[in-house]
Each structure stands twice: as C-alpha cells, then as structure tokens.
Amino acid sequence: VNEHIEGHLEGQDGSLDRSMLFQLDQLGQHERAAAPCHLEASVFDAVNTEAFEAAPAPLAGPGHWYRPSGLLVAAASVVLVAGISSVFWMSSLRSPGQGPEIASENAVADVEEFIATVAWLGESLPDFSALNLAADRLPRLDDDVWSDAENVLLDEESN
Amino acid sequence: MDLGGEHAEPISQPQELTDLLARAADGENDAWRALIGLYSRRIFALCRSRLGSVELAEEITQSVFVTVARKVTEGGYNESGRFEAWLFRVVMNRIRDEIRRRNRITGDRGAAVEAIVLPTPGRNGPSEELLALRGAVGELPAADREIIELRHHAQLSFRDIADLTGEPIGTLLARHHRALRKLRTMLEARSIGSETGRPE
Numbered sequence: 001v002n003e004h005i006e007g008h009l010e011g012q013d014g015s016l017d018r019s020m021l022f023q024l025d026q027l028g029q030h031e032r033a034a035a036p037c038h039l040e041a042s043v044f045d046a047v048n049t050e051a052f053e054a055a056p057a058p059l060a061g062p063g064h065w066y067r068p069s070g071l072l073v074a075a076a077s078v079v080l081v082a083g084i085s086s087v088f089w090m091s092s093l094r095s096p097g098q099g100p101e102i103a104s105e106n107a108v109a110d111v112e113e114f115i116a117t118v119a120w121l122g123e124s125l126p127d128f129s130a131l132n133l134a135a136d137r138l139p140r141l142d143d144d145v146w147s148d149a150e151n152v153l154l155d156e157e158s159n
Numbered sequence: 160m161d162l163g164g165e166h167a168e169p170i171s172q173p174q175e176l177t178d179l180l181a182r183a184a185d186g187e188n189d190a191w192r193a194l195i196g197l198y199s200r201r202i203f204a205l206c207r208s209r210l211g212s213v214e215l216a217e218e219i220t221q222s223v224f225v226t227v228a229r230k231v232t233e234g235g236y237n238e239s240g241r242f243e244a245w246l247f248r249v250v251m252n253r254i255r256d257e258i259r260r261r262n263r264i265t266g267d268r269g270a271a272v273e274a275i276v277l278p279t280p281g282r283n284g285p286s287e288e289l290l291a292l293r294g295a296v297g298e299l300p301a302a303d304r305e306i307i308e309l310r311h312h313a314q315l316s317f318r319d320i321a322d323l324t325g326e327p328i329g330t331l332l333a334r335h336h337r338a339l340r341k342l343r344t345m346l347e348a349r350s351i352g353s354e355t356g357r358p359e
Binding site: 020021023024025026027028030031032033034035036039040042043044046047048050051052 | 186188191192195196199200201203204207208213216217220221222224225228229232285288289292293296307310311312313314339342343
C-alpha cells in the first residue's frame with residue numbers, strides 16, 4: 001500500500017524525471033555493491049563479540065544455560081534463609097551461663113572487687129612523693145622514667 | 160550461510176520482519192545473519208555517501224548493529240512495526256555524531272566534512288555518468304541530499320523516512336522532487352560545461 005501511495009504521489013507531476021530516478025537507483029545499487037565483501041561477516045563477528053559475549057547475560061532467552069532461572073534464585077534464597085536461621089538457633093542452644101543476665105552479675109562482681117582493691121590501696125598506699133618530685137623535674141616522660149618508676153614500685157612491693 | 164548482500168531482498172511482509180526480530184531477540188544466530196544480510200549494505204551505502212570513507216562506513220555499520228543487538232535482546236526495542244525507521248534513526252544519529260566529531264577536530268563546518276570521494280571510473284567502478292551523479296548529490300543542500308540518500312542508497316520508503324525525520328510525507332515528496340530537479344539542472348550544466356570546454 002505504501003509503495004502504491006508513493007508511486008501515485010510521484011506520478012502526480014508529469015515532469016518527474018524517470019530517468020533521473022533510474023540513475024539514482026543505479027547509484028544506490030552501486031554504493032551497496034561497493035561494500036567490502038567481508039562486510040556481513042565482520043558485522044556478524046562484531047555483534048557476537050561486542051553484544052553477546054562481552055555483555056552481561058540477559059535474564060531472558062534460550063541458549064544460555066548458565067543464566068539463573070527464577071526457580072534457582074528462589075531455591076538459593078530458601079537455603080540462605082535456612083542457614084541464617086540455623087546459625088541463630090545454634091547460638092541460642094549454648095550454655096545459659098553466657099546469657100546477658102549472668103554477664104551483668106559478673107560485671108557487678110567485678111565492680112565490687114575493683115572497689116575492694118581501691119580500698120585496700122587507699123589503706124596501705126606506698127609513698128610515691130619522691131618519685132613524683134623526680135618526675136616533675138624531668139622535661140618529659142620517657143622510657144628511663146618509666147623504668148625508674150617500675151623499679152620503685154618493685155622495691156616498694158618487696159618491702 | 161548466505162549473508163545476503165545485494166542478493167538479500169527487502170522484506171515486503173511486516174510479519175516476516177516481526178518474526179525475524181522475535182527470533183533475533185531470542186539470540187538465534189541465523190536470525191542475526193538474516194538481519195545483517197538485509198540491512199548492512201544499505202547502512203554502509205548511506206554512511207559511505209555521507210562520510211566518504213569506506214573504513215568509517217564499515218565501522219559505523221558494525222557499531223550500529225552492535226547497538227541494535229543489545230537493544231533487541233535486552234528488550235530496549237519496542238517500536239513494533241517501525242523497525243526500519245528506528246534502525247536508520249540510529250544510523251543517522253551515529254553519522255551526525257561522527258560529523259560533529261570531525262568538526263571538532265578540524266574546526267571546519269564546511270562541505271569538506273561531507274565531501275564525497277570521487278574515484279576514477281574503471282572497469283569495475285562506476286560509470287562516468289554515475290560518478291557525475293554522485294558528485295551532484297554531494298553538492299545538494301543538506302536536507303535534499305539526505306532524502307536522496309535515504310531513499311536511493313538506504314532504500315527506505317517515504318513512510319519510513321517520514322517516521323525517521325518526523326516530517327509529513329507530503330513535505331518529503333516535494334523535497335525529493337525538488338532535489339531531482341536540482342540534480343537534473345546540475346548535470347545539464349556540467350554536460351554543457353564539458354562540451355564547451357568551460358570550467359564547471
């Protein structure tokens with residue numbers, strides 16, 4: 001129908017140069033025939049290399065067995081959820097002594113022990129005034145100072 | 160496998176093309192070979208005429224088909240029944256990109272960008288008449304030249320050209336007719352010039 005309409009419209013003007021149309025068609029035919037003989041093969045190779053092999057696999061269409069199907073994705077999801085659930089379930093089966101309630105009882109005991117230690121230190125704290133004076137006279141704390149401090153502490157402890 | 164070339168006849172039945180595209184979308188190699196056989200030389204002829212380079216025309220033809228393959232297989236083509244217009248819109252966009260790229264490089268927006276390479280007539284080459292016609296097509300104004308090349312090099316119907324350019328079919332027919340007259344005038348002037356020995 002389209003060609004009929006075009007033919008009709010082209011024929012409306014009697015002055016239309018049919019020979020010019022013929023020559024243009026010949027020119028077009030020559031241009032198409034002048035393409036390299038390997039054109040189709042090179043285009044096909046380009047399509048295969050750049051469109052099909054290089055691109056990520058489309059999610060639809062046959063011929064690519066490695067594409068993940070919906071069923072496979074669903075199965076993988078179920079396995080993942082089941083695995084995570086198992087991990088939580090196994091965690092809940094551990095000894096009750098490691099639960100949060102016991103942990104806070106341990107923390108209370110630790111604090112009480114710390115307070116008792118501080119009280120003990122307050123009662124029989126060694127005299128570090130000499131050391132403090134020596135440290136004040138030094139421009140900065142370095143390894144020697146810490147070494148001296150350590151010796152003082154050890155001496156005090158042995159005494 | 161026959162890859163077509165000039166032996167590939169244009170598809171006259173839209174349903175044939177629809178079926179072919181459906182098979183191509185499924186990744187069938189034979190369908191792609193058929194599509195390439197149908198359109199690659201038409202695309203090549205258009206590109207070569209516009210850009211004047213065989214290598215560039217081949218490169219753009221490949222590039223266009225790679226784009227089309229990606230679009231068709233990934234569902235990006237959804238202009239059912241207007242494949243040729245869509246395909247050659249991709250081609251024309253690529254050609255314009257190339258012309259813009261050349262203009263940026265050369266800084267010349269003149270006719271040299273789209274100059275047609277004129278080989279000498281030979282045994283297997285075009286006749287002198289065809290060479291003269293090719294030269295005259297190259298001297299047409301851009302819009303006239305475009306419709307001549309789309310119609311006669313790319314073998315598009317006027318309806319597809321109207322789809323591609325977005326212009327009314329009557330406007331295109333009138334422009335085509337005017338282009339024919341201009342070509343006739345130019346060829347006659349050349350003929351008279353060569354007969355009298357005047358420079359063209």
